[in-house]
Amino acid sequence: MSAVLRFGLSKLPLPSLKDTLDMYLRCMKHLLTEEQFNKTQNIVKQFGAPGGVGERLQSKLEERRKNKANWVYDYWLNDMYLNNRLALPVNSSPAMVFPQQNFRAPIDSLRFAAHLISGVLEYKTLLDGRALPVDYARGQLAGTPLCMEQYYRLFTSYRLPGPERDTLVAQESSVMPEPEHIIVACKNQFFVLDVVINFRRLNERDLLTQLEKIVKMADSEEEQLPPIGLLTSDGRTEWAESRSVLMRESTNRDSLDMIERCLCLVCLDDASGPELSDTTRAMLMLHGGGVAKNGGNRWYDKPMQFVVGADGCCGVVCEHSPFEGIVLVQCTEYLLKYMIGSPSKLVRAASVSELPAPRRLRWKCTPEIHKLLACSADKLQRLVRNLDMNVHKFYDYGKEFIKKQKMSPDAYIQVALQLAxxxxxxxxxxxxxxxxxxxxxxxxxxxxxxxxxxALAFVKAMTDGMLSTSDTEKMEMLRGAITAQTKYTILAITGMAIDNHLLGLREIAHELKIEKPEIFKDEAYLISNQFILSTSQVPTTVEMFCCYGPVVPNGYGACYNPQSDHILFSVSSFHESPQTCSAEFVKCLVQGLLDMRDLHSLNIHHNCDTNVM
Incomplete structure (x- = not known):
């Protein structure tokens, strides 16, 4: 029985039309020119007028809410992911970067991989038995049970490319499931590693034996197959076309089928070079370092790709459409804790006497496919050169200091990002x-x-109004900005924010074949959806961090992980944009965090002085 039914979670509410339109105007006013805002105000008024198109669309959404478990889910999934035609690496797929591993010999990285696969199989057993404990909300409005459905897609889904829209394929387990397998990528080739043989799950010793065989097979010079994985790094429409070309050959169809039905990928990467800073490791996770490194040693459509580099650069790249970052964190934390907590079982376990050799997947490549591969390779190289990544550990203080000021760490960091x-x-x-x-x-x-x-009032006071605004006033403004951020957070997590609602209204108009309402053609709506700053908090209890790319060409991706005494930031932008620079943004961010801290200490001194008088 699913967690949804067991806990009787309620349906996502639908905010009132008036509340959303009022909030939309409030959110946009200070981001528009006076002329733009006046125009938008009139358009919004017309849209929300009694008996107008807005009311008609709202009533259709209310009907939809009655008939569906979640009225926005399909619209949101298509809009956020499946309709997006950009390449998955950097643009869409986030990565978790594991702590740097110290592998002294090639066998060490294979041991690590075998241990990791063992953990995956343990976790999969929990999922299959629906035995995962239910998550409860933390932070604002803590303690509410949460929907667990996303976890059950970690190892059972696949993003199939389409010419106009991708499909999120969920594998339903049949009565007689086939032996489960994972795909191991090594030197741009793909191997089928059965993890269940003769109804018995392979132990760690067996897994290591199989991984050693795979490395030998990949090294054998007899057959160096083309790096087909590169095709999955292309734009979605291009990859859909290349895939249909591949599908003409039965050999390719069989190979695609094995990859699309696997539990996950384990990518055994070659060493990437001498310098392995946090920033370098983040980039290598996001794009594999391009064609010359491990860019072809991937299959981006698969939700979970565990990367184990010979140089100790490890992590997981995930296709984002089936689940959110927090689900990825919970899964990877389980795996890392499993690996720390359960010693490697390589010595004790008895081995299956004769393990069948893993199978190398074959590809029949026509000149047309070679041409498509060259094209994908060029585009991946451009993406690699374009990514401007900066991972920064801010050590001056962490969330404990912020909590002592009786402020929400998340809201505080968001205000700091606005200031930066x-x-x-x-x-x-x-x-x-x-x-x-x-x-x-x-x-x-x-x-x-x-x-x-x-937030704008506060950041202006901190930059433009440095001399004219007193520290006490700035402190009041900071508190005001944090309160506003917290209020909006509560609206969002209780289903009363505006973005999903506006999306629902837009999509239902499209479904009803109504001409697109003016509100969605208005410049303000386009500006409101140009997320130049795309941010998220991805906290971890194990030492690792999350990173992702910007969502627009002239934007920043800013992922942060607040720890008790420090905050880790992964900031990304594109070199091709003359407006952005990740190092400059980080510099401004650090400066802002220090200024905000100084404001607290200045305020304490000021209050002490006033009390003395």
């Missing part, structure tokens, strides 16, 4: 912060609009 952007660029921009709506059936996320008018 304003310092760099002198203006506020539409900001996305993902907020989980897993309190509801099939809940995924909505958006916290962190670029609030209150």
């Amino acid at each position: 952007y304003y310092r760099c660029h002198g203006r506020p921009v539409s900001t996305y912060e993902s907020a989980s709506i897993r309190r509801f059936q099939e809940g995924r996320v909505d958006n916290i609009r962190s670029a609030t008018p209150e």
